[in-house]
Amino acid sequence: MTGFLFEITFWLTIPFWSLMIFAPKLPLTARIMSSPLIAVPPLVVYTLLVAAHLPQLWVTMSSPDLDTLREFLATAWGASAVWAQVIAWDLLIGAWMYRESRRLGLHPLLMGPLLVLTIVLSPFGFGLFLAIRAFCDRSDRATSVVTGQ
Template structure:
């Protein structure tokens, strides 16, 4: 398939999930959708569509990684598009973790939203920011835990 087309398709496949986590974190639909790790499948399929037809080339570059070989691969349209799909898939997986962990710890969505935006742009820094927040903010019970602990009448 055309690397440019797949490159262009990758982020739009992930964007709705980011929008749910950032703009509607408490919505029951968000909880249901983001609760599934399968949200990362669309960008993973793009990655597979790029890598599988060129498996030998990609595998050679990553099996014994050396900077010149990885740079050469990433300097091609195929390599750049595959790298982008890889980033988008794993960034979304990390964002999902941050969202779910924040909800479980009772971290306010207005605190989590900028961390998720940072994760979209620079995922390792977003994850670092979340881990720092976890370390300094007191753990509060989530709203879900509060509801579960409330006796029904």
């Protein structure tokens, strides 16, 4: 069961990532990505994984140390739970990046690769987006630098 939950976690988010990357200008995409409920599917997986292990999870997270965390992550359910949590947070970060890109008028051909980078290596994708956002959101810079408009 744990292996199945691990495998399905990412696939539950694919529809949301696909909308942001392949249909960013659709009104439906904007409406869906404005809801924090998009994180519910991986969080349901997280809940299923940790429900039977709440006391152990509490001990691990309430006073973390490296050895305890290493033991936790060495279990199939622990690694799968952390994976589900990471997938949920990455999706929320990606949705925020999507909304900000729409506000700034960034071109989808710029945002598509940034969102893919965020899926794979979220700290790098997010960091790069923050740099682009800071550059484009300055009052003395027009978004035309990135969008060509």
